[in-house]
Amino acid sequence: MNLRSVDLNLLTVFDAVITEGSVTRAAEKIGMSQPAMSIALTRFRHIAKDELFERTGRGLRPTPRALELAAPIRRALDIVTDALEHGTDFDMSRSDRSFSVVLSGIGEIVMLPTLMRRLESTGSRININTRHVAHGDMLKEMHFGNVDLYMWIVPIESSEIICTQIGNTSEVCLVRADHPYVGDSLSVNEFAALRHVTFHMPGTYGPSIIDRELWRLGLKREHSMSVHSYFDAPRVLSQTDMVCTMPRVLGRHFARVHGLKMVRSPLQLEFPVFMLWPKAAEKDKGHQWLRETLIDIFKQEEA
Known part of the structure; x- marks a missing residue:
């Protein structure tokens, strides 16, 4: 054309x-x-x-x-408008761009409030739209411009996408504050003996990394409940003797908000966190601001 x-x-x-x-x-x-x-x-x-x-x-x-x-x-219209109004620099306090993001549990629960607080404090009119997209559909959604940025622990290899590791996150165990069997620490045997709330990771199949590690040690845990979102876990934990393993930054947040106890996971697992975006947006000043801001927030929360 x-x-x-x-x-x-x-x-x-x-x-x-x-x-x-x-x-x-x-x-x-x-x-x-x-x-x-x-x-x-x-x-x-x-x-x-x-x-x-x-x-x-x-x-x-x-x-x-x-x-x-x-x-x-x-x-395209957003980019043209920003370029004409603000030149080559991106001014988040004056922009009215819209960004569609898929941030996973860590991003939506912990990072998103901080991002929106920063925007509000400057009077910015930037609009952030969170979306739920299956991992397997992400390449297609980015290709059609429906997703501007994605955060997850599994990378995607494609010539159309830029994927970079922005850090790591360790795992913790969350239980109710007056749990009868869990003190300030957990041994691997104690961990395996508890009833577990497990999180089904989208885009993955077969046994989880936690289960494979327990099997390697000759142990097996009881899957009493499976959830598709970490949002579902805290209320169940507060009323039962179950345990849930999750990223440390989420565990810290839920422990504070729901009055739960957080202890270090005896398996001491650590996972990479990746940020992915369309290659076409690499030099977009507004997109660069979004990436840099979210990376900064992630590092602050993980500290």
Whole structure:
């Protein structure tokens, strides 16, 4: 495609229509007449070689092709707007960029509040959208511009993605404060004898690293409950004699908020933490700010 034939205004029109779900509301939003809006949308349909929107009783419904285009076009408009308004530097206090992130338990529970507090303190209008995306779908979602940044303990190898290790996290055990069998420490045998709340790690199959390590030592633990999110564990732990193993930064947070006891895991396991983002965003000043900020917060929380 010859980009010289694409009018930047057509991208603005498309973005307004898919955001508002109505040609009338989109026209009001960007200050165009409805006939001019319809003509511009028709031109963009020709360029995209797709109808883009279907009429329903509730407004316009985007086609699959429109949904594919939405995030990349939104990102492109954000970059152009920032460049024109603020030059080559990125000023988070003046920006109204939107970022879609998948941060895992550590990021959402511990890091996200700190990030939002920093934005609020500067009066920033930056919008952070958290998403849940399966590990196996991440490459596709980044390719279509639906995810700007991903944090996880499993890397992804792809020519389209940059993946870097930002640190490590160790594991701790969490139990209720007045647990009858757990004092200030746990031996491996005591750990294996307890009933466990386990976390199913998305994108993984077979026995967990903890179970494999116990088997290596000739031990086996009882899986009494499996959760898909660490959010589910603290309330169960506070009312039972069960134990849950989790990253130290999460354990510290839950121990403080829910009045639980945190002890060091006798297995002394440590896991890498990776940050991943689309290669196309590598030199984006706004994205660089996001990466640097989240890495700084992670290191502070892990200290």
